[in-house]
Amino acid sequence: MPNIRIKPLTDKHRQWSNELLTEAWGSTEAVSSGWLHHTDKLPGFVTLLNDKPVALVTYNIDGDQCEIVTLNSLEEKQGIGSALVNTVRNEAYSKGCVRLWLITTNDNTYAFSFYQRLGFKVAGYHINAIEKSRELKPSIPYIGMNGIVIRDEIEFEMMIEA
Numbered sequence: 355m356p357n358i359r360i361k362p363l364t365d366k367h368r369q370w371s372n373e374l375l376t377e378a379w380g381s382t383e384a385v386s387s388g389w390l391h392h393t394d395k396l397p398g399f400v401t402l403l404n405d406k407p408v409a410l411v412t413y414n415i416d417g418d419q420c421e422i423v424t425l426n427s428l429e430e431k432q433g434i435g436s437a438l439v440n441t442v443r444n445e446a447y448s449k450g451c452v453r454l455w456l457i458t459t460n461d462n463t464y465a466f467s468f469y470q471r472l473g474f475k476v477a478g479y480h481i482n483a484i485e486k487s488r489e490l491k492p493s494i495p496y497i498g499m500n501g502i503v504i505r506d507e508i509e510f511e512m513m514i515e516a
């Protein structure tokens with residue numbers, strides 16, 4: 355029986371998380387809604403599978419809004435990604451947040467279904483937003499997942515209720 359635990363991200367797993375973020379997103383910088391995040395400084399949660407880190411979520415709380423900045427799971431289709439989203443939701447609720455939101459890009463069609471099935475709704479479709487993001491992070495590739503040109507930001511949101 356695998357032992358799965360979710361822990362707040364601490365210095366113990368920072369090196370691992372920075373490597374994962376760099377591998378997955380090109381660097382530890384992430385841009386959303388015209389804002390440059392330094393994900394190596396953000397709070398997060400790590401999933402440990404038999405003590406080995408296998409998934410990471412980073413988030414940013416601003417007032418009563420909580421943004422999921424990055425989410426990565428290396429052990430897919432086992433409920434690990436969903437559990438991390440739920441953990442951030444609970445953390446945000448405990449900190450008085452009323453809204454959980456995130457940005458994904460138009461190439462990430464899998465994320466569209468993943469987040470909607472978790473109860474998120476589309477809150478905005480920001481056409482050509484990536485042009486501005488590239489001013490902050492020039493390394494954002496032009497071609498993304500599924501061979502799709504990365505162009506737009508899609509904002510998803512979920513209201514946080516008890």
Ligand SMILES: CC(C)(COP(=O)(O)OP(=O)(O)OC[C@H]1O[C@@H](n2cnc3c(N)ncnc32)[C@H](O)[C@@H]1OP(=O)(O)O)[C@@H](O)C(=O)NCCC(=O)NCCS
Pocket residue numbers: 423424425426427428429430431432433434435436437457458462465467468471
């Ligand atoms: C998106 C991502 C985080 C999902 O992680 P995950 O650990 O696979 O997430 P879950 O296992 O909770 O859910 C994935 C799917 O597996 C299904 N699932 C969960 N447990 C399952 C099980 N035991 N057996 C079969 N399917 C299962 C879920 O219902 C879900 O289905 P859906 O995609 O049709 O909604 C992961 O695919 C990933 O890292 N992608 C690359 C980075 C990325 O795109 N991040 C999100 C955008 S910021």
